[in-house]
Amino acid sequence: MSQFSKIGIISKPDDSAIASTVQSLYQYLHSQSLEICADPVSTTFLTSEPIKASSIDEIASNSELVIVVGGDGTILHAAHSLIQKEIPLLGINLGRLGFLADISPNEIEKQLGKILAGDYIEEKRLVLQASLIRDGKSIGSCCAINDVVVHAKQMVRMIELETRVNNNHVNTLRADGYIVATPTGSTAYALSGGGPILHPNTDTIVLVPICPHTLSNRPIVVDANSKVEILLPEGSRHTALASIDGQIDMDFMPNDTIMIEKGKQALRLIQPKDYDYFDVLREKLRWSTSPDNNHS
DSSP: OOSOOEEEEEEOSSOGGGHHHHHHHHHHHHHTTOEEEEOHHHHTTOTTSSOOBOOHHHHHHSOSEEEEEEOHHHHHHHHHHHGGGTOOEEEEEOSSSOSSOOBOGGGHHHHHHHHHTTOEEEEEEOOEEEEEEETTEEEEEEEESSEEEEEESSSSOOEEEEEEETTEEEEEEEESEEEEEOTGGGGTHHHHTTOOOOOTTSOEEEEEEESOSSTTOOOEEEETTSOEEEEOOTTOSSOEEEEETTTEEEEEOTTOEEEEEEOSSOEEEEEETTOOHHHHHHHHTTTTOOOOTTOO
């Protein structure tokens, strides 16, 4: 008997290259006599199959496991809709640099067979909760799986930001922006900004300035139970944006504060039993590439 009997499928939009993978996935799941629901993108590739498109809410209500076909961006998008339901996600990687989606299309039957039989690892990844505070009231809130990025709204220019951790003043920063990232997000934008890689099992948050004016402003790692606040000073001449996982934007006005705390829910990721985070780093970041010995 399968560990998961009800499976949802969510696919990357606007990418016809995933058609054969979605079809192979559906056919394999169907051969295992599992209940399947799929989003409208997936069903466009399954026109010859007896399945109707399901909304994200229907998938959330009728799935014990959701399989995401695409890259990390597709997983992030799906996770924002499903995380409150605490449904585990499994990624089939068709993106360019998948740190979350770990199964390749040619391994679907081999790896899914083991996972459906209960032979898998479940990771619970830290998620942040970001709230925009204006005039002492929260006017917007959402979860962040990778990061919260504050940057100038109008154009590429420096902005001034004040940062507090647990009500303690950290710095007043002049920079292109600020990244507050989870361990999952530490291999995304934060890594490009010079931040450290945080192992996903660590309960930490990293604060990474983007091109700071003062070069001594460096990334800072704090405990995930910390309350991080970023304030756009009242006299600021520029408005800003708080971008959540690169998918949700909130207008950040002078005297606003973005408050970032550990979320109540975790991101549940299903990985093959032989999953090794350091293997992923070596492969994705090309750490295993040997120097060319033919060159002196």
